[in-house]
Amino acid sequence: MFLSRRSIRASSSLLSTAARSTRNASSLVYIEHKDGKLNDSVLHAVTAAKQVKGDLNAIIIGTEEEVGKVTEEVKRIDGFSKIYTASSPDYAHGLAEAITPVLTKFLDSSNPTTHLFSAHTAVNKDLFPRLSGSLNVSMIADIISLSHTDGPQEETVFKRPIYAGNAILEIKTTKEKDRVRVVTVRTTAFDKATLGEGNGAEVVQVEAVGSSSPTKHLSEELTISSRPDLSSAPRVVSGGRALKSAEQFNGVMEPLADSLSAAIGASRAAVDAGYADNSLQVGQTGKVVAPELYMAVGISGAIQHLAGMKESKMIVAINKDPDAPIFQVADHGLVADLFTAVPELTEKIKAAKA
Numbered sequence: 001m002f003l004s005r006r007s008i009r010a011s012s013s014l015l016s017t018a019a020r021s022t023r024n025a026s027s028l029v030y031i032e033h034k035d036g037k038l039n040d041s042v043l044h045a046v047t048a049a050k051q052v053k054g055d056l057n058a059i060i061i062g063t064e065e066e067v068g069k070v071t072e073e074v075k076r077i078d079g080f081s082k083i084y085t086a087s088s089p090d091y092a093h094g095l096a097e098a099i100t101p102v103l104t105k106f107l108d109s110s111n112p113t114t115h116l117f118s119a120h121t122a123v124n125k126d127l128f129p130r131l132s133g134s135l136n137v138s139m140i141a142d143i144i145s146l147s148h149t150d151g152p153q154e155e156t157v158f159k160r161p162i163y164a165g166n167a168i169l170e171i172k173t174t175k176e177k178d179r180v181r182v183v184t185v186r187t188t189a190f191d192k193a194t195l196g197e198g199n200g201a202e203v204v205q206v207e208a209v210g211s212s213s214p215t216k217h218l219s220e221e222l223t224i225s226s227r228p229d230l231s232s233a234p235r236v237v238s239g240g241r242a243l244k245s246a247e248q249f250n251g252v253m254e255p256l257a258d259s260l261s262a263a264i265g266a267s268r269a270a271v272d273a274g275y276a277d278n279s280l281q282v283g284q285t286g287k288v289v290a291p292e293l294y295m296a297v298g299i300s301g302a303i304q305h306l307a308g309m310k311e312s313k314m315i316v317a318i319n320k321d322p323d324a325p326i327f328q329v330a331d332h333g334l335v336a337d338l339f340t341a342v343p344e345l346t347e348k349i350k351a352a353k354a
């Protein structure tokens with residue numbers, strides 16, 4: 001049968017409309033991992049995904065060895081009906097260029113899911129926009145809440161902060177318009193799903209798809225630290241430009257962090273000046289943290305910094321300027337010179353613990 005271009009377009013749009021309307025509401029969690037170890041941030045995405053009615057499934061992509069190890073961990077997460085797996089040596093290092101084709105093919109198959117979730121991590125900031133481009137759907141990034149209504153008028157409403165957290169954007173989506181909602185989740189806004197016995201999820205293999213991308217993984221340099229991970233530490237002490245040099249930054253902040261078993265963070269000014277490593281930056285263009293305790297030392301409290309820490313449960317600020325904006329968000333403030341106040345405080349904490 002000969003079909004004109006116009007009729008091909010018409011029939012494919014009919015097909016896609018039919019495919020869309022037959023999709024049942026469900027969610028799928030993309031399982032981020034590193035060398036076969038589950039990235040804990042996934043557990044926050046699972047909590048968000050559970051708010052969508054319908055089935056909850058997971059997809060793991062990696063080398064055969066990685067997939068085998070991660071599957072065992074994922075089986076312990078409650079709520080998954082199915083764990084889809086795709087393995088190939090091409091998927092080593094989780095390059096977005098290699099993973100996108102297999103995810104695209106899977107998500108374009110008959111009824112895989114209406115929502116794809118993962119955490120708003122560096123890896124997914126690379127993968128998810130590429131994937132949504134490949135699927136030709138919107139990218140819904142860094143959400144802090146969602147509500148889902150099932151039924152004929154199926155609709156999901158997402159909220160995400162914009163303008164460094166000064167406004168909240170509400171995004172309404174329907175499966176008619178977006179056959180898959182591609183969503184990353186702000187980890188600090190959702191509790192972690194717990195690892196337990198799991199509920200006997202069925203493991204289903206998905207066909208691997210090769211990539212024609214010329215991008216290759218050459219090497220990686222990691223900043224190894226024995227301190228707690230900044231993004232998930234229960235206590236964070238951050239230093240700002242006031243520390244004046246890398247030596248003073250380390251000399252003042254490290255003993256304070258040791259005394260509290262805290263992670264170290266920094267303002268962008270401290271990072272740009274070379275006092276602290278770029279991986280320590282907290283804020284709009286750095287990491288978003290919400291620890292039990294956040295201590296800002298010699299940090300003014302610019303909105304771009306607040307965007308990364310203002311959800312912390314308790315904020316303590318030490319600044320010599322009583323009008324510094326950081327005091328407007330602080331639960332406890334100390335107007336003092338940090339070079340005398342911090343060593344004194346560190347000694348007192350150590351003495352109290354002894």
Ligand SMILES: Cc1cc2nc3c(=O)[nH]c(=O)nc-3n(C[C@H](O)[C@H](O)[C@H](O)COP(=O)(O)OP(=O)(O)OC[C@H]3O[C@@H](n4cnc5c(N)ncnc54)[C@H](O)[C@@H]3O)c2cc1C
Nearest residue numbers: 240241242267268269283284285286298300304305320338
């Ligand atoms: C697009 C964009 C994105 C950005 N993203 C980020 C981001 O992700 N994170 C971020 O932090 N910033 C970010 N910034 C930069 C931000 O606007 C501020 O410039 C930066 O946060 C200031 O860092 P600071 O508070 O360390 O330095 P300053 O603003 O210089 O403040 C230093 C503070 O230390 C106090 N002080 C000085 N000496 C002492 C002392 N001896 N004892 C006690 N206190 C003292 C001062 O009173 C002052 O309040 C961004 C900016 C832009 C435009």
